[in-house]
Amino acid sequence: MAWEAADAESAAFTKLWAALPGDQAGRLIAGTGSDTAQVPAPATAYRTLADGRTAHTRLAVAESTAPCPLRERQRQMxxxxxxxxxxxxxxxxxxxxxxxxxxxxxxxxxxxxxxxxxxxxxxxxxxxxxxxxxxxxxxxxxxxxxxxxxxxxxxxxxxxxxxxxxxxxxxxxxxxxxxxxxxxxxxxxxxxxxxxxxxxxxxxxxxxxxxxxxxxxxxxxxxxxxxxxxxxxxxxxxxxxxxxxxxxxxxxxxxxxxxxxxxxxxxxxxxxxxxxxxxxxxxxxxxxxxxxxxxxxxxxxxxxxxxxxxxxxxxxxxxxxxxxxxxxxxxxxxxxxxxxxxxxxx
CATH class of the missing domain: 3.20.20.150 (Divalent-metal-dependent TIM barrel enzymes)
Incomplete structure (x- = not known):
């Protein structure tokens, strides 16, 4: 499935994803529907499904001892x-x-x-x-x-x-x-x-x-x-x-x-x-x-x-x-x- 910047929220997520260190990006946990986002509150992205619909996805980052950019950056209006x-x-x-x-x-x-x-x-x-x-x-x-x-x-x-x-x-x-x-x-x-x-x-x-x-x-x-x-x-x-x-x-x-x-x-x-x-x-x-x-x-x-x-x-x-x-x-x-x-x- 391909990630798409369908609107401002997903575009912001794309930038945050790119800023993640490799080890943290590898531990990104994705869920759909009502899954609760841990950081930020919430991080949101969109992905294109096989039938062309856009799925709303909540994201959470696994705990790490290293600083996480997702926790430090506020989403922009x-x-x-x-x-x-x-x-x-x-x-x-x-x-x-x-x-x-x-x-x-x-x-x-x-x-x-x-x-x-x-x-x-x-x-x-x-x-x-x-x-x-x-x-x-x-x-x-x-x-x-x-x-x-x-x-x-x-x-x-x-x-x-x-x-x-x-x-x-x-x-x-x-x-x-x-x-x-x-x-x-x-x-x-x-x-x-x-x-x-x-x-x-x-x-x-x-x-x-x-x-x-x-x-x-x-x-x-x-x-x-x-x-x-x-x-x-x-x-x-x-x-x-x-x-x-x-x-x-x-x-x-x-x-x-x-x-x-x-x-x-x-x-x-x-x-x-x-x-x-x-x-x-x-x-x-x-x-x-x-x-x-x-x-x-x-x-x-x-x-x-x-x-x-x-x-x-x-x-x-x-x-x-x-x-x-x-x-x-x-x-x-x-x-x-x-x-x-x-x-x-x-």
């Missing part, structure tokens, strides 16, 4: 830029600008009218190739995939896998206030059952993002959908900014605690609320907006410190959701990127 802000601009501009802004990679939006289209799988490989030429990784793609019968799921996931994209964000299961929420959750779980089988065949992981207007807006609701699912196939995608500006707000520590088993990527943005006009009854209305990462209600210094302490080695995807002229969005994005890098450096 990776910053990527969500490409939605670029609209339909050419992929060369997307790649060059993202690199200039200082990101490690991009979160590729696969949607009609943007960098890549779900009906044109060739767009995906073209975009990934161009980004990698510019020194960028593409560990994550964002799609609108939720109903497997209404989206070219297999072709898109196959194209992502072939391009080396390890994780694909799913679309949304929107909340309908006219239908019992338990029925909506059951329907979403049935869709996820089917999508999980497709993802396993393709060899990618599926990410469930916390988003307003859905039956997965909070950690508690997302847990209902992820409970019992293999983190080799499904990952959680907390988005504290969405929880502040939209709905699903809960203590951020509760969110990350509930979703720790599946944690794979984190949406990064900030926002808040402010008093607006009075309504006819005399009630004060409140409005929300997106703010710079250092200016909103999300306590990013505490969250990043928590992720560092937990040895999180996944993806931080910066969204830059600002409704501003393009050049001004880029200025804010540069500031946000510098801010989050300072937090990551401790």
């Amino acid at each position: 990776q910053t990527v830029l969500f490409t939605k802000l670029f609209g339909d601009r050419e992929v060369a501009e997307v790649a060059d600008t993202s690199a200039d802004l200082g990101f490690d990679g991009v979160d590729l939006l696969i949607r009609d009218g943007f960098t890549a289209s779900p009906t044109s799988p060739a767009d995906i490989s073209t975009a990934v190739s161009r980004c990698r030429e510019g020194g960028l990784s593409v560990p994550l793609a964002t799609t609108d995939l939720s109903d497997p019968a209404a989206y070219p799921a297999q072709s898109v996931l196959d194209a992502c896998a072939a391009a080396g994209i390890g994780t694909v964000r799913l679309g949304f299961w929107k909340y309908d206030p006219h239908t019992r929420v338990t029925e909506q959750i059951d329907r979403a779980r049935r869709d996820l059952d089917v999508l999980g089988e497709i993802a396993e065949r393709a060899g990618v992981r599926l990410a469930l993002q916390l988003h307003g207007g859905t039956v997965h807006s909070s950690g508690a609701l997302a847990h209902r959908l992820l409970d019992g699912r293999d983190p080799a196939t499904f990952v959680a995608y907390p988005d504290p900014g969405n929880q502040v500006v939209q709905e699903g707000r809960e203590d951020w520590r509760l969110t990350f605690d509930l979703l720790a088993t599946w944690l794979g990527c984190v949406g990064v943005k900030n926002g808040g609320w402010y008093p607006a006009a009075l309504d006819p009854s005399g009630r004060r209305a409140w409005a929300s907006d997106w703010f710079g990462l250092a200016d909103g209600m999300v306590p990013w210094p505490a969250i990043i410190a928590h992720l560092r302490a937990a040895d999180f080695g996944g993806v931080l995807t910066l969204h830059s959701p600002y409704a501003l002229p393009y050049a001004q969005v880029l200025d804010r994005t540069r500031t946000d990127a510098a801010y989050i890098r300072r937090l990551m450096a401790g």
Whole structure:
């Protein structure tokens, strides 16, 4: 079986493996599924099986009297830029600008009218190739995939896998206030059952993002959908900014605690609320907006410190959701990127 750097975690493992002294590397113990990793916590890699699926493997190093690099090195989070802000601009501009802004990679939006289209799988490989030429990784793609019968799921996931994209964000299961929420959750779980089988065949992981207007807006609701699912196939995608500006707000520590088993990527943005006009009854209305990462209600210094302490080695995807002229969005994005890098450096 060949080892593959399917995403940021496995790439980090490959570097750590290469740094091991020969005698320690020879004593590496590999297990699959729920085997517990001893060092680090956990070390994770991926391997390609005979049927093309990607197996999630936990690793442990046998005790040794010599110092072990795996114990001494912390896994590194990776910053990527969500490409939605670029609209339909050419992929060369997307790649060059993202690199200039200082990101490690991009979160590729696969949607009609943007960098890549779900009906044109060739767009995906073209975009990934161009980004990698510019020194960028593409560990994550964002799609609108939720109903497997209404989206070219297999072709898109196959194209992502072939391009080396390890994780694909799913679309949304929107909340309908006219239908019992338990029925909506059951329907979403049935869709996820089917999508999980497709993802396993393709060899990618599926990410469930916390988003307003859905039956997965909070950690508690997302847990209902992820409970019992293999983190080799499904990952959680907390988005504290969405929880502040939209709905699903809960203590951020509760969110990350509930979703720790599946944690794979984190949406990064900030926002808040402010008093607006009075309504006819005399009630004060409140409005929300997106703010710079250092200016909103999300306590990013505490969250990043928590992720560092937990040895999180996944993806931080910066969204830059600002409704501003393009050049001004880029200025804010540069500031946000510098801010989050300072937090990551401790």
